[in-house]
Amino acid sequence: MKTDQDSRAQQVHIETFGCQMNQYDSELVRSLLKARGFTLTEDKEQADVILMNTCAIREHAHNRVYGHLAELKAIKRQRNLVVGVLGCMAQNLKTELIETEPIVDILVGPDSYRRLPDLISKALESQGQDNTQPGIAVDLSEYETYGDIMPERAEGVNAWIAVMRGCDNFCTFCVVPYTRGRERSRDPEGILHEAKLLLQQGYKQITLLGQNVNSYRFDDWDFARLITAVGDLAGIERVRFTSPHPKDFPPTLLDAVASHPKVCKHIHLPLQCGNDRILKLMNRTYSVKEYLALVDAIRQRRADIALTTDLICGFCTETEEEFLDTYRTVQDVGYHSAFVFKYSERKHTIAARKHPDNVPERVKADRVTRLVDLQKSISLQKNRELVGSTLPVLVEGDARKSSMQWMGRTDSTLTVVWEKRASPTRPGDLIPVHITRVSATTLFGEETTPR
Numbered sequence: 219m220k221t222d223q224d225s226r227a228q229q230v231h232i233e234t235f236g237c238q239m240n241q242y243d244s245e246l247v248r249s250l251l252k253a254r255g256f257t258l259t260e261d262k263e264q265a266d267v268i269l270m271n272t273c274a275i276r277e278h279a280h281n282r283v284y285g286h287l288a289e290l291k292a293i294k295r296q297r298n299l300v301v302g303v304l305g306c307m308a309q310n311l312k313t314e315l316i317e318t319e320p321i322v323d324i325l326v327g328p329d330s331y332r333r334l335p336d337l338i339s340k341a342l343e344s345q346g347q348d349n350t351q352p353g354i355a356v357d358l359s360e361y362e363t364y365g366d367i368m369p370e371r372a373e374g375v376n377a378w379i380a381v382m383r384g385c386d387n388f389c390t391f392c393v394v395p396y397t398r399g400r401e402r403s404r405d406p407e408g409i410l411h412e413a414k415l416l417l418q419q420g421y422k423q424i425t426l427l428g429q430n431v432n433s434y435r436f437d438d439w440d441f442a443r444l445i446t447a448v449g450d451l452a453g454i455e456r457v458r459f460t461s462p463h464p465k466d467f468p469p470t471l472l473d474a475v476a477s478h479p480k481v482c483k484h485i486h487l488p489l490q491c492g493n494d495r496i497l498k499l500m501n502r503t504y505s506v507k508e509y510l511a512l513v514d515a516i517r518q519r520r521a522d523i524a525l526t527t528d529l530i531c532g533f534c535t536e537t538e539e540e541f542l543d544t545y546r547t548v549q550d551v552g553y554h555s556a557f558v559f560k561y562s563e564r565k566h567t568i569a570a571r572k573h574p575d576n577v578p579e580r581v582k583a584d585r586v587t588r589l590v591d592l593q594k595s596i597s598l599q600k601n602r603e604l605v606g607s608t609l610p611v612l613v614e615g616d617a618r619k620s621s622m623q624w625m626g627r628t629d630s631t632l633t634v635v636w637e638k639r640a641s642p643t644r645p646g647d648l649i650p651v652h653i654t655r656v657s658a659t660t661l662f663g664e665e666t667t668p669r
């Protein structure tokens with residue numbers, strides 16, 4: 219006999235952890251599931267299936283997922299529920315995750331999402347039966363780009379397009395080459411076609427994504443050519459990109475960023491650390507001198523390009539003196555902002571196999587605090603220089619703290635907040651905002667011209 223649950227479309231809830239690529243992958247998964255007749259729900263209580271798209275980059279990311287699995291265990295005791303783990307943690311831990319977490323019914327890595335709808339159907343069918351085997355798809359692919367799938371995107375001002383996937387760099391601390399596999403780029407024709415559709419749908423900004431986005435290569439297309447072509451599309455206000463690697467920054471790309479009016483004047487340039495011995499241990503393939511030469515070239519080309527970075531504290535064998543090299547490099551460069559991380563040893567990485575994770579936890583934490591404090595003071599000083607200026611801001615929506623205020627971003631990706639007025643301002647508008655005061659993280663201002 220059919221139950222109430224069988225007669226309606228099965229409802230799937232997706233929770234996403236990790237980077238923008240994971241957010242994008244969840245949009246791909248939504249599209250794949252909808253095409254197969256599943257309904258997506260924001261409401262966990264209603265869901266027949268709960269999927270977690272997971273991140274493996276640091277221990278903290280793992281712990282969050284284990285916390286959620288514990289919650290789902292309690293729900294599963296009370297009612298039928300299929301639990302799926304997707305993404306980087308699924309790929310990295312594979313069957314080990316199923317052994318330690320028997321409530322997991324489905325395990326699917328980032329290159330196997332086409333198999334997900336079938337695995338969900340099977341898991342739903344075999345619910346309640348004895349000895350059911352979990353559905354597992356964790357093959358990595360050298361070709362999969364999901365180029366033919368239009369992601370089911372959230373409404374808003376920005377749309378992401380993954381232009382390449384995977385990473386061949388094997389930085390010794392990093393799990394991504396193992397969870398995302400080899401680099402592969404998507405055909406530019408498909409990217410430009412999708413971008414055009416998105417602009418017709420009303421998106422104003424396109425962010426080109428890749429684990430190593432500036433390694434993009436397809437026939438005679440490189441990343442500089444691609445970003446220029448996207449910036450040239452009719453109706454686009456802004457193009458952004460993330461994350462580039464400093465090793466792939468030819469003058470043509472700098473030219474595209476500096477001179478194309480639609481390409482944002484912002485480069486995220488992960489330094490990781492400011493000491494040559496540690497950079498070598500990390501296999502970052504540049505020296506501090508080479509990195510600083512690139513920073514100089516960027517600044518000479520256009521002083522108003524904002525630089526942001528990622529930093530790791532307490533990598534294997536890092537001494538206090540070596541940490542101070544990072545501290546001084548951060549002072550020298552003067553980033554707009556920085557993400558600062560404690561080194562977290564990851565399974566399978568080269569560092570986990572070859573180098574001792576021997577910097578004590580409290581030393582790592584202390585180094586993070588010192589760098590964060592330094593960066594805060596630099597960000598505040600840079601933001602103060604903007605008080606009194608009027609900047610073009612792309613309106614994104616209501617401010618987080620109050621629906622009486624708008625939130626938007628400058629070209630250089632700074633967050634701006636201002637009072638709503640009786641004006642026709644709407645999300646997606648590019649408007650001038652006069653900056654009146656600042657904090658280390660936010661600019662506050664007012665709309666100037668009545669329109």
Ligand code: SAH
Binds near residue numbers: 393429461528530
């Ligand atoms: N592909 C991108 C980003 C990768 S992950 C890039 O190369 O820039 C984002 C950041 O996480 C990295 O830049 C690095 O700073 C940090 N990270 C990666 N692995 C880490 C680890 N094992 N411990 C601490 N931080 C890590």
Ligand code: SF4
Binds near residue numbers: 385387389392463
């Ligand atoms: Fe990880 Fe390095 Fe690849 Fe970035 S470039 S994803 S840090 S291996």
Ligand code: F3S
Binds near residue numbers: 238240273275305306
């Ligand atoms: Fe995490 Fe995978 Fe992104 S490890 S940071 S979700 S590529």
